Structures are given as C-alpha cells and as structure tokens.
Amino acid sequence: MRIENAVALVTGASSGLGEATARALAEAGARVVLLDRDADSGQAVADSIDGKFVHVDITDRTEVAEAVNAAADLGPLRVAVNCAGVGDGCRVVDRKGRPHDLALFERIVAINLTGSFNVLRLAAAAMASLAATEDGERGIVVNTASIAGLEGQTGQAAYAASKGGIVGLTLAAARDLGPHGVRVVTIAPGIFGTAMVGLLPLATRADLLENLAFPPRTGHPEEFADLVLSAVRNPYLNGETIRLDGGLRMTNR
Template sequence: MIIEGQAAVVTGGGSGLGAATARALAGAGARVALLDVDADAARDLARELGGVALRCDVTDPRAAADALAEAGAAHGPARVLVNCAGIGTARRILGRDGPQPLDAFARIVQVNLIGSFNMLRLAAAAMAGLEPLADGERGVVVSTASVAAFEGQVGQAAYAASKGGIVSLTLPAARELAQFGIRVLAIAPGLFLTPMMRTLPDAVQASLGASIPFPRRLGKPEEFADLVLHCVANPALNGEVIRLDGALRLPPR
C-alpha cells in the first residue's frame, strides 16, 4: 500500500512506540489520528504532526467506535490501524501476599489483547466497505506483541499471556479478513527505550541493553516505526508475527 495520502489510526499514539509510529506515518504522508487515554500527550503530538487526537479507552466498545468515527470524519476512512496501546506490570502468580489478584491479571489481558481485538474488529468492518486499491487491498492492521509472548519471564504471566494472545490472533485474523483485502500483522519487539524503560536507573538500562546480542543497546522506537511502515507498504506481508529484538532471547528472570 502506498502510505502517502492514506488515513491512519494509531492507538497509544501519545507516547513510546505509538508516538514514534505516528511520526513515521505522518512523515510518509499519511493523515494520522492518535488515540490515547492520555488526551493531553496525544493532543500535543497531533498538533505537531497536523493530525487529530482523540481520547479513547480501547477496551470500551462504544468509546472505540466513536473515536474511529471521529477520526474518519476528520481524515476519511482509515486504511491503516496500528495497535500500540498497552500496559504491563510485573507480578508473581504467588507472591508474599498470596495469589495474584484475578483482576490484576484480567486488566492486562483486557487492555493488551481484548483492546487490540476491539480496535481490529471495528477498523476491519469499516475497511471492508472501502473501494479496493491495487491488488484488491483495502487495509492493513499491525498490532504490537512482544518477545515475552515466546519467553515470558518470572512475574510476566499476565503480560506474556496477553501478548501471546496477539501472536495467536494474527494468523486466523489474516486468513479470515483476506477475503476483504485486509492484511493483519504483528510486531514482537524486544527491549526498547520506551517511557516505561526510561523510569529505570541508567545502570539498569545499560545492563539490559548489553544483554542484546546485536546491536548491544536498547531498541529505538523509531526502529519499530520503520518496521510498521514496511509492513504497511509491502503487500506480500500478511499473517506474520515479526520479532524485532536484536537476536535477544529472554532468560527466566
């Protein structure tokens, strides 16, 4: 798909991987809508990019539908959806205070997995009604998984399960939506320099970066965004989960 001139929606677009993706899409000529629960962060970046910012809880069906409708009114129907909204906190299944509260596990799955599916189903419904582009293509959905889906560490049961769900969702979604000319992909990043990572001490960041075979540093959000652009632009990519991790394989702890 030629990105220039297309309408795109990025969830979690106010910071981190989502913000870098929004910048990259806008730089490639897309009209970008940034959806985020942090409306102020999204608004500041949207103003810079000439896009629109919309407050959206991706787990809320009505809020998500309304946000996509507002984005469509501003930019036209989106042919690109990038799911970057997500949360992650480390917590053991059995801790000093007993078993992990069920609602803590459910919340992470709700945002990361169900929220991504919510946006996918709604965006795909709109894309299916659009006129096809070259090769019959109507749209592209790229979701954010994680290497934790494959090598979840101690304390990552909820996060790994939520990202593993995105991995397992990608192929059946791509197969089902192929009849409409909609491609579905996921990227599984390793250790990236996101706002969450920046809260750690410099020494810890350096140690984590050194654990990556090559390049021996934390990933840059711009590198994630570059891969999103390629996913959108390359029509042969479909149903795939792409690791972006510098050959990292997470240890148990």
Template structure:
C-alpha cells in the same frame, strides 16, 4: 499500499512506539488519528498539523473506539481508513506466589489481559468493519492492521504470566484474523518488539534495564521507537507481509 495521502489510526500514540509511528507516517504524507488516554496526543496532533486528529479514548471501550474510527473514516474521505497500528498496552509484573506466600492478585491479572488482549480484539474488529467498506486500491487492498505483541509472548520471564499470556494471545489472533479478513483484502500483521526505549520500560528497575540491554546480541542496546515505526511503514507498503509475527529484538532471547 501507499502511505502518502492515506489515513491511519494509531493507538498508544501519546508516546513511545505509537508516537514514533505517527510522526513517521505523517512525515511521509499520511493523515493520522492519534488515540490514547494520555492527553499528550493533543499536543502531538497539533504539532503534526491539520492532517492529524487526536482522540482521548480507552481501547477497551466499544463506544469510545467506535467514535475514534468514525473520526478516522471521515478524515480519510473517499478512501476511508487505510490502516491501524495498534500500540496501546500495559506491562505488569507479579509472581504467582510472592515472598510472603500470598497468591498473585487476580484483579491485576484480569486488567492486564483485558487491556492487552481484549483491547486488541476491540480495535481489530472495529478496524476490520471500517476497512471492509473501502473500495480496493490499485493493488487490490482495502487495509492493513498491525498489532503489537512482544517477545514475552515467546520468552516470558519470571513474573510475566499476565503480560506474556496477553501478548501470546495477540500472536495467536494474527493468523486466524489474516485468514478471515483475506476475503475483504485486509492484511493482519504483528510486531513483537524486544527491549525498547519506551515509557513502559521506565517501570522496570534501571539495573534490570541495563542487564537486558547487555543481553542483546547486536546491536547491544535497547531498541529505538523509530525502528519500530520504520518496520510498521515497511509492513504497510509490502503487500506480501500478511499473517505473520515479526520479532524486532536484535536477536535477544529472554531467560
């Protein structure tokens, strides 16, 4: 699939991985629909030009996300929506039993799973329905869905039960979704980033961030959002990438 003159919807596009992906695809000639709860997407869309549209939406809302997909399909014209890069999500840290002997908060756990997992399913189902209506392109494709998992899906640390479970669910959906959507010529992939320089990382204590960076075998640093965006573009243009989860982590394995 080509990027130029195609239309892509990106969630979590106000900052971090989503913003970097939107900027890279727009620079390659794509039209982009930027989705986020943060109104920073409005400024980013304005900076990217008339080929960019901003949608202030909650990824767990069926109605709001349907409106965003309608916007993307309209922006795409005859070609419709070619792809989705789903980056929106939250991080949460909570032990099952805290230092005072209290159990973890169930509402907080459910919120994390609802946003990271149910929200991903919501985006996937609407994306698939929109792209299934496309005419196949020259390579026979109708679309591509790229979800964001995490290495926490495989190497979850203490206190990451909610986050790890939600991202493991994203990993678990990748292959069955790819198998199902193959009849529509829609590919499904997931990227599992390691420790990256994103606003989400700012919620972790600085000493912990530095320790994580020091544990990356090579390059010995945090990942850059632009590197995530580069991989997303490679997935779009390489038709043999399907039904797989790619770790993008510099070789780190969490303890």
C-alpha cells in the same frame, strides 16, 4: 499499500512507540488520527503533525467505534496500528505464598489483548467497506506484541499472556480478513527506549542488554516505526509476527 493520502489510526500515540509511529506515518503522507487516554500529550503530538487526537479507552467499544468513525470521516481508513499497552510484574504465587491478584491480570489482558482486538475488529470492518486498491488491498492492521509473549520471564504471567494472545490472534485474524483484502501483521519488540521499559530497575535493564546479539542498546522507537511503514508498504507480508529485538532472547529472570 500506499500511505500517501490514506487515513491511519494509531493507539497509544501520545508517547513511545505510538508517537514515533504516528510521526512516521504523517511524514509519509498519511492523515493520522491519534488515540490515547493522555489528552494533553496526545493533543500536543497531534498538533505537531497536523493530526487529529481522540481521547479513547481502547477497551470501551463505544469510544473506539466513535474514534474509528471519526477517522473514516477524514478519508479512506487504510491503516490501524495498535501500540497502546500496559505492564506490571507479579508472580503467580509470590514468595509469601499469595496468589496473583486476579484484578491485575484481568486489567492487563483487557487493555493489551481485548483492547487491541476491539480496535482491530472495528477498524477492519471500516476497511472492508472501502473500494479495493489496484492489487485488491483495502487495509492493514499492525498489532504490537512483545518477545515476552514468546519467552515470558519470572513475574510476567499477565503481560506474557496478553502479548502471547496477540501473537496467537495474528494468523487467525489474517485468515478471517483475507477475503476482505485486509492484512494483519504483528511486531514483537524487545527492549525499547520507552516509558514502560524505563520503569524497569537499572539492574534488570543491564541484564537484558547483556543478552543482546547486536546492537548492544535499547531499540529506538523510530526503528519500530520504520518496520510499521515497511509492513504497510509490502502487500505480501501478512499473518506474521516479526521480532524486532536485536537478537535478544529472554532468560528466566
């Protein structure tokens, strides 16, 4: 899939992995549409890469549909990248015997899983209406899971469930969209230098770093963005979840 002159839609684009991805796609020649709830930061990033910012709640079907239409109006929407997400820690039953807050679980799943699917389904429908490229492609959707979706730690039930859902969605969506020439790929990052990881206690981050194989550091958002570009450019990569974690394997805590 050629990135040059294509339109790319990126959620969670005001910071972290989404911002790095939006910048990399713009540098590669795409017209980037940035979706986020943080209007000030999102607009600032969009202005810096000559992109278009749209204030969106990804769980809102109307807002996402309007954003996808706005992206399609700029040219052929060939790339959509889901980076928006939230996380919070809560045990299924805490030390005082209290059950997990159901509203918190529903919120995390709504944003991370349902929101990602909302973007995927609408972006894929727009891609399916395009003329195919020389090799039959029409577009690609890249989702963001987490290694927590494969190896959830204590207190990560909601987050792990939401990200594990994205992993499970990947192949099924790729098979659904194959006849339309639309690929689906998921990246499962480890610990990256983002605001979400910054919320972790220093001791927790130190413990995670000790379990890395190499390199012994948090990932750079630009490294995530590099993998997105590789996925877009490689037409044979489809239906797969790729770990990007420095060889990290999560422990119980």
